[in-house]
Amino acid sequence: MIEQNEGAFDRLLESASALSDDQMREPSLLPGWSRGHVLTHVARNCDGLLNLLTWAETGVETPQYPSVEARTADIEAGAGRSADELTADVGSTAKAFFARARALPEEAWLTKVRMIRGPAFPAWFVLNRRLFEVEVHHADLGANYGPPNWPDWFVSDELYRVTGEYAQDPSCPPAVLNDVNSGRQYFLRASDASATAVTGAGYALLAWLIGRESDGEMSVDPAGPLPDIPSYG
Secondary structure (H helix, E strand, O other): OHHHHHHHHHHHHHHHHOOOHHHHHOEOOOOOOEHHHHHHHHHHHHHHHHHHHHHHHHOOOOOOOOOHHHHHHHHHHHOOOOHHHHHHHHHHHHHHHHHHHHHOOHHHHHOEEOOOOOOOEEOOHHHHHHHHHHHHHHHHOOOOOOHHHOOHHHHHHHHHHHHHHHOOOOOOOOEEEEEOOOOOEEEEOOOOOOOEEEEEOHHHHHHHHOOOOOOOOEEEEOOOOOOOOOOOO
16 A cells, blocks of 8 residues: 555656646645645645654654644645745655655554544554545646546545445435446445436545545436535535
8 A cells, every 4th residue: 555655646646746836826626725735735634644654653642633623724835836846845844754654663553543524443443544645636637637547446435435424424315336348336325116216337426425526427227416415524
């Protein structure tokens, strides 16, 4: 998983390095955020997940962020920096994260840690969370990388994970998701005769589930709008 993270980061860094100062200040695909906001968030998220690896290694609870307010303030404070500063920040934080991950003792990966929201999980899942952040926010930059560029294995893994989370939400309608690329099916809650079938490329299904747009078309059976699912995250 470390190697997959490094590959995703290299792709992000290549996109970020091609952006000028003016392009960093342009809107990203996330409402209210510039590309500088997105990259600052990626860097601060890396710091936060590094804190969780420290927690796993030492056994001493080390919060991901001091608070939600501090996280927001740090992103706002860093968003207006130059392209070189933003890219360097993303690069240096990733370097520190990968170094700690490679040095982490095997038994530490089983230590339970917790993000600023949500339940505790074993430290090995930090790598999955980091990969999700990098791939999704790379697409959010709107810089020649989008959901169609996500690796197939990433799409499959995340469709299983995200639909599994939705399955626990009683407000989520039953639906069957059909990935035309892989031939796999995924279920939003239990499938029954009333379930809506949504068919499309896996990357389009995943983008829809996590509240992103994609260039992929999806069909719905019975014909109609996409199911009204809760906001992700």
